[in-house]
Amino acid sequence: MKLVFAGTPEVAVPALDALLASGRHEVAAVVTRPDAPAGRGRRLVASPVAERAEEAGIEVLKPLKPRDPEFLERLREIAPDCCPVVAYGALLPKAALDIPAHGWVNLHFSLLPAWRGAAPVQHAIMAGDEITGASTFLIEEGLDSGPVYGTVTEGIRPTDTSGDLLTRLAFAGSGLLAATMDGIEDGTLKAVPQPAEGITVAPKITVEDAQVDWAAPALRVDRVVRGCTPAPGAWTTFRGERLKLVQVTPVPERTDLAPGRPAVGKNSVHVGTGSYAVELLWVQAQGKKPMRAADWARGVRIADGETLGG
Numbered sequence: 256m257k258l259v260f261a262g263t264p265e266v267a268v269p270a271l272d273a274l275l276a277s278g279r280h281e282v283a284a285v286v287t288r289p290d291a292p293a294g295r296g297r298r299l300v301a302s303p304v305a306e307r308a309e310e311a312g313i314e315v316l317k318p319l320k321p322r323d324p325e326f327l328e329r330l331r332e333i334a335p336d337c338c339p340v341v342a343y344g345a346l347l348p349k350a351a352l353d354i355p356a357h358g359w360v361n362l363h364f365s366l367l368p369a370w371r372g373a374a375p376v377q378h379a380i381m382a383g384d385e386i387t388g389a390s391t392f393l394i395e396e397g398l399d400s401g402p403v404y405g406t407v408t409e410g411i412r413p414t415d416t417s418g419d420l421l422t423r424l425a426f427a428g429s430g431l432l433a434a435t436m437d438g439i440e441d442g443t444l445k446a447v448p449q450p451a452e453g454i455t456v457a458p459k460i461t462v463e464d465a466q467v468d469w470a471a472p473a474l475r476v477d478r479v480v481r482g483c484t485p486a487p488g489a490w491t492t493f494r495g496e497r498l499k500l501v502q503v504t505p506v507p508e509r510t511d512l513a514p515g516r517p518a519v520g521k522n523s524v525h526v527g528t529g530s531y532a533v534e535l536l537w538v539q540a541q542g543k544k545p546m547r548a549a550d551w552a553r554g555v556r557i558a559d560g561e562t563l564g565g
Contacts, residue, residue, distance in 0.1 A: 257281050259284045266425045506534050
């Protein structure tokens with residue numbers, strides 16, 4: 256088939272690579288978000304998918320919005336058979352959805368209908384799921400509601416951050432997406448409607464969502480930290496300033512600390528929660544680089560009676 260691949264961030268690159276490597280289909284063009292400011296100089300930088308496509312000598316389309324007439328006209332000229340999508344980052348209008356004969360097929364990082372939305376991996380970790388995966392489905396105008404072509408499962412490890420899990424899913428899902436394209440081409444794969452039961456939604460995680468509630472149980476604190484790492488980054492406050500929590504671990508044997516109350520040892524920092532304590536392993540103070548929590552505590556000299564989170 257002739258394909259137009261749509262994707263933007265680094266997590267979409269493995270899928271593009273898998274389609275380029277398959278040799279079975281022609282990736283005629285790539286659709287990605289426009290260049291965005293990045294770094295201290297805030298200079299415009301192309302997306303990771305755009306950079307990979309340019310390396311491969313593929314035409315790159317960067318519409319401000321996918322309903323732009325110029326973009327739709329170019330898509331009609333290319334006349335793709337199918338448009339595989341991974342984390343493109345913009346809503347596709349019906350005018351675009353109708354162009355390829357086999358539609359737009361999205362690789363979504365959950366086992367649909369669970370965790371429809373922008374942040375499925377983060378929500379799966381924060382909810383304490385033990386199993387997740389990736390799904391390929393035909394995009395409709397609803398939110399991740401289209402019929403599913405295939406799935407692949409992935410276990411969630413006790414120490415997984417959303418970054419760890421997303422990396423594994425990106426590579427596992429790339430094979431699934433390539434196999435889905437093969438099945439669509441040879442007619443052996445049919446999309447199956449999603450069940451009406453088991454629907455959960457996964458909206459984008461905001462900075463406010465990432466604030467740790469020390470009155471919550473330790474397992475919840477741990478899941479929020481892991482689910483919000485690397486972005487947007489879990490945080491609390493100390494002396495009125497934001498303190499990013501990079502890594503924590505539950506300490507079930509310690510139950511003597513009130514929520515938010517720290518206890519500094521020679522090489523450890525424990526903090527009370529609504530159940531038992533967690534140990535702060537790595538933190539990042541405002542304007543500083545990540546550091547071991549014990550080093551941070553020695554530097555700030557936590558006084559008796561001070562708490563985290565106000």
